[in-house]
Structures are given as structure tokens and as C-alpha cells.
Amino acid sequence: MTLTKILYIFILSLVLNSFPNLSYASGLNDLMVRGVKPSFDCAKAKSDDEKIICGDGIGMAFNGVPIIDNFYTSYYNLVIKEINPSDKQTTKNISLQMLKQRRQCPSKLHFHDSFSKEAFDRENEKIAKEGYNPIDLENLSSGYASVLAMNCYESVYLKALREITEFIYTHPKYKHIFEQIFYPNPSKYYHLITIKKQNIPYELRDFDAEMVGEIIDEAIKDNLVESNGALK
Numbered sequence: 001m002t003l004t005k006i007l008y009i010f011i012l013s014l015v016l017n018s019f020p021n022l023s024y025a026s027g028l029n030d031l032m033v034r035g036v037k038p039s040f041d042c043a044k045a046k047s048d049d050e051k052i053i054c055g056d057g058i059g060m061a062f063n064g065v066p067i068i069d070n071f072y073t074s075y076y077n078l079v080i081k082e083i084n085p086s087d088k089q090t091t092k093n094i095s096l097q098m099l100k101q102r103r104q105c106p107s108k109l110h111f112h113d114s115f116s117k118e119a120f121d122r123e124n125e126k127i128a129k130e131g132y133n134p135i136d137l138e139n140l141s142s143g144y145a146s147v148l149a150m151n152c153y154e155s156v157y158l159k160a161l162r163e164i165t166e167f168i169y170t171h172p173k174y175k176h177i178f179e180q181i182f183y184p185n186p187s188k189y190y191h192l193i194t195i196k197k198q199n200i201p202y203e204l205r206d207f208d209a210e211m212v213g214e215i216i217d218e219a220i221k222d223n224l225v226e227s228n229g230a231l232k
Helices: 003-018 026-031 048-054 065-082 085-102 117-129 142-169 175-181 186-194 211-221
Strands: none
Touching (some): 048 065, 065 175, 085 142, 186 211
């Protein structure tokens, strides 16, 4: 790994740790404590995304991605254990695509699908006229960088979570799996997982991606997860 890459991972790790509780409710925040590990072995982490999630020894004390990773991975494992062998590959492909997209997170800024450069520029002009400093997309402050970095990880996990949910929930033979996992109120969780939140064209934040935190927070309130975020 080059020195540039090492410095990039170090800076991004610190940036992610700078805004630990940006979008999560109190239940999830309670899990975001030092030492929570993701579903994979951090000692064997090789790719940049894995090292950022683990903290790579830097100590992302309140990094929420390991909790999201544990929630998603436990969901995936519960589902794949119950579906027919002929359908397992469909679910595996969803997860493989998620991993492929997650590996891109350390090297690019995440902008949601509704983001409009034109709308953003108009808002920036309005901000400037009001006497505030406009936001330069070529030189983001650490705060905005942390939002976009976190949103990237949130978005790829949420996308895979939604695809697996749609696959099992819309198949009569598999719907019971979802109902057993989220037994207190399956329809509530189906709505939480699948209904997209409206994003604002001129906003940098991906409010829809942050829905994954709301899903986990609700599961915490219903006592469905372990202390590391994994489903029971």
C-alpha cells in the first residue's frame, strides 16, 4: 500500500469519527461504543473499505459501520439458511454486488441519486448572498466529507438489505422468514426497509441511505439485536 493510500485511510477514518452521532437515534447510539467489531476478522482485513470499517488500528471509537455490517450480515445468514438451494445464488449475488460497491467507498464521494449540481449551485448562490461561505465540492470541509463517506457505506448496505427483503417478502414460500425475523411487527419493518426517503436535490446528505440507522434503531427498541448490532 502506498503512503498516499495509508494517509487517505488515516484521514478518512478520523473524519468518520468526527461526526459519530450525525443521524442515529439514541438506541443505535448506545451500541456505538469502542471495540465493536464487524462480521469479518479485522486482523485479516486487506481492502481499504475493510480497514476503514475496522479502523485499521486508528480507533474509530464510535464508527457505526461495524454495527450496520453486523446487522446486514446476520440478516443475510438467517435468510440464506432457510431458502432453497436453487435460490441461494440469487441472495449470494446481491451480497457480492454489495461488497463490490462497498470497495468503491474509500475512493469516491457519495452523492445520492436525486442530487442536482444545478440545484446545489443555486442554493450556494443564495447562501453567498446571505453572507455565508458557499460549499466548494472540490474542497469539502471535514464535516461534509464525513457525511458523504458515511452515506456511501450506509447506501450500499441498505440497497442489499432492500433487495434481499423484496426477494423473500414477495415470494409466498419465503415471506415467513421475514415474519419470523421481525416478528413483533413484520409489516412495520417491511415498510421501514423498502420505503425510500425523499432526498433534496441541493442537499449533500443522502437521507434515504441514513434510513438503515432508523431500521436498526427500531430493531434495538424491539429487542431484536445483540450488543454488536447482529440480529438475534
